[in-house]
Amino acid sequence: MTKVVKIFLIISLISIGMLLIIFWPIKGAMKIDINGTQISVMVADTEAAHKQGLSGRESIKDNQGMLFLFDQPYKYMFWMKDMKFPLDIVFIRDGRIVDMATDLPAPKEGESPATFTPKEMADRVLEVNAGTAKRFGWDLGTEVKF
Numbered sequence: 001m002t003k004v005v006k007i008f009l010i011i012s013l014i015s016i017g018m019l020l021i022i023f024w025p026i027k028g029a030m031k032i033d034i035n036g037t038q039i040s041v042m043v044a045d046t047e048a049a050h051k052q053g054l055s056g057r058e059s060i061k062d063n064q065g066m067l068f069l070f071d072q073p074y075k076y077m078f079w080m081k082d083m084k085f086p087l088d089i090v091f092i093r094d095g096r097i098v099d100m101a102t103d104l105p106a107p108k109e110g111e112s113p114a115t116f117t118p119k120e121m122a123d124r125v126l127e128v129n130a131g132t133a134k135r136f137g138w139d140l141g142t143e144v145k146f
Helices: 003-023 047-052
Strands: 029-034 037-044 064-074 087-093 096-104 122-129
Touching (some): 037 047
Antiparallel strands (some): 029 037, 064 122, 087 122
């Protein structure tokens, strides 16, 4: 094999590897559509991921969030433990918003974190930046497409 062919093969393999890294779907990530707005979500589908949530993060981007998946509908309690930025928490069942807790402030130093329980049972819960629900016109009954 000539030196030129070897160089070409190496460059080709590196290029293919870079394309796979760029375009390979991120494990645990997906997009959802709410009222015509695309939200890129990290998926929390294990007990450990549910406990961690967005706690400890400095922020998330607009149109980004975390989607919590549960096996069955229930009135799952959420709290603002170790949150560093304000949130909207959107409770979802059967592809519709059933309750929301909006503009929730992060707890101040030494303050006990607030807890939130929906009025209706939900099997999915979405956390996004505070103000997102209002900005995009989400309300009870709004359809959520997965």
